[in-house]
Amino acid sequence: MNEISLFILVLYIVSLLALSLLSTIKGVFLYAQREYLKLESELLRFIAGKILRLSQQKIQVSSTISFAKTFFTAVNILSCFFIIYPLKEHQLHTALLTMGISIVLLPIGTYSIPKIVSQTSQARYMVPAYFFYRIINILFLPFTALMFLSTLVISKFRGDSGYFDFLSEEEQRILDDAGIQEDGLDDTEKQMIHNIFNFDKTSVREIMLPRIDIEGVEINTLPQKALESISEMGHSRIPVYTENIDRIVGILYVKDIMAWISKHPSNPWSIKDLMRPAHFVPINKELADLMADMKAQRSHMVVVVDEYGGTAGLVTMEDILEEIVGEIHDEHDEHHEPLQKIGDTTYIADPHIELDDLCERLHYNFDYKNDKYNTLGGLVYYELGDVPKQHTTFRYQALTIEITKMDKQRIEEIQLELGQESSDTSGE
Known part of the structure; x- marks a missing residue:
């Protein structure tokens, strides 16, 4: 060679x-x-x-x-x-x-x-x-x-715009480790990944159904009356309370009622006998920890309590999953836009619309930062300090807010009027 x-x-x-x-x-x-x-x-x-x-x-x-x-x-x-x-x-x-x-x-x-x-x-x-x-x-x-x-x-x-610009540097590194590239993701997948990384930063307070919107049955309600109420609610799990909603004592599963009626058609039943124990969590608990606890307890619904031990809201496993995959609609859900424009500066809003979403849709940023609420309805209750009456109107910065529809103590519809001040900050 x-x-x-x-x-x-x-x-x-x-x-x-x-x-x-x-x-x-x-x-x-x-x-x-x-x-x-x-x-x-x-x-x-x-x-x-x-x-x-x-x-x-x-x-x-x-x-x-x-x-x-x-x-x-x-x-x-x-x-x-x-x-x-x-x-x-x-x-x-x-x-x-x-x-x-x-x-x-x-x-x-x-x-x-x-x-x-x-x-x-x-x-x-x-x-x-x-x-x-x-x-x-x-x-x-x-x-x-x-x-x-x-x-x-x-x-x-x-x-x-860059290498996963919608994520932080640390989150980009984790995706690199997993071999996930930006080109292979659509907008929905990007949003889902963003939600996953924010999951352990989200607290129960941010996703719970507020106390005012909780539908439940009193523990001593007669079976026939309870069935009528449950049919109107359209839920598969119903909170059970004594005296008022601040004293939730259990969760009633519709499938348990159906199973009892199927096996014992001639025997009476009571809510107290069929309800399951309620699980309680503090209002500041993080979602990642809550999800782990709910899986361990095989629980699909938990009661959120405030610092005084009163009922603050409810969280279901579906609520937690929606934080990752987005809104989940079933056959009982009525789909409607959370904000509808009815005039040049007039809107009809769902009280459950999140304030971040409201600002984005209105193209207007107003100062609402408060850890006691994150929805439009929460802002109304907080500002008024009491349950409002229908047609109650008040001004909040550049917004004129009117309660246009109530169901007992629950707000169902709010009208918003954007004042002149909004034009100065629009598009910020």
């Missing part, structure tokens, strides 16, 4: 090793980001810190690795061809044999070896992976710079 043949053989081996290392880099870099605080070695902590800074340059790192893979793949195939060429006089045979060897060996170098590395201690590969990246970044800088610029131009041309 002459010197040229030896050089080509070395080139082939080096290019195959380079491809293996390039395929390993991404996994090692993600490991460094994930385990940074757990690394005990000062050297590894130092290298991991360098990698963390590199992770902020996603497009540049991706361009460098992509170009290097293309380069070393071409070198590997060409060197394989020139190794085989002296052994096979026919060029077609040489090309076919080169193709066969590449099909077998390239996947081993670019897939099998990185997979083995990912299943072992990745810390030992952190230093070589980092320095190898630095070397290829310097060697291929002119070419990767062109790739980097072209990627930016294409991104701007396509209107891409």
Whole structure:
């Protein structure tokens, strides 16, 4: 074997090793980001810190690795061809044999070896992976710079706002770890991911059905009267209270009533005998913790209590799931817009509309920040300090608010009139 043949053989081996290392880099870099605080070695902590800074340059790192893979793949195939060429006089045979060897060996170098590395201690590969990246970044800088610029131009041309701009930096990193790319997501999926990341930051207060809207039955209600009330409510689970809604003592399941009537058609039943225990949670409990508790207790409805022990609201498992997937409608739900425009500056609003949503729909930001409410109805009750009467009207900043429909003590419809002040802040 002459010197040229030896050089080509070395080139082939080096290019195959380079491809293996390039395929390993991404996994090692993600490991460094994930385990940074757990690394005990000062050297590894130092290298991991360098990698963390590199992770902020996603497009540049991706361009460098992509170009290097293309380069070393071409070198590997060409060197394989020139190794085989002296052994096979026919060029077609040489090309076919080169193709066969590449099909077998390239996947081993670019897939099998990185997979083995990912299943072992990745810390030992952190230093070589980092320095190898630095070397290829310097060697291929002119070419990767062109790739980097072209990627930016294409991104701007396509209107891409960035790499998961709707999420925080930490949330972007978690999605990178999971291999989820922005291009593969539609708006609904993006919103769902955003909801998932905000899930453990949301409290029960923000999603509960407020006390004023709770429909229940008194524990001593006669069976026939209870069935009539339950039929009107259209719910499968009904809170049971004594004296008033502040003293909820249990939950009545419609299926339990049906099961009793089916098995004991001639025997009377009572709410007290069929109701199940009620579970109570504090108003500031976080949804992630609540969901875990409800799963453990196999409970589908909980009673939310305020700091004084009174009933603040209700939360169901459906309410929790809606925080992730959005509104869930069943056959009993009447779909209607939470805000309807009936004049140039006049609107009919659902009292349950969230104030953030209201501001967005009105294109007007008013100061309503208060941890005691987050809906329009909550604002009304808080500002008036009592249960309003129908046609009660009051002014709140630029809004003139009128209660246009009541059902006993519950607000059903509110009319809003935007005053002149709104035009000054519209579109902020």
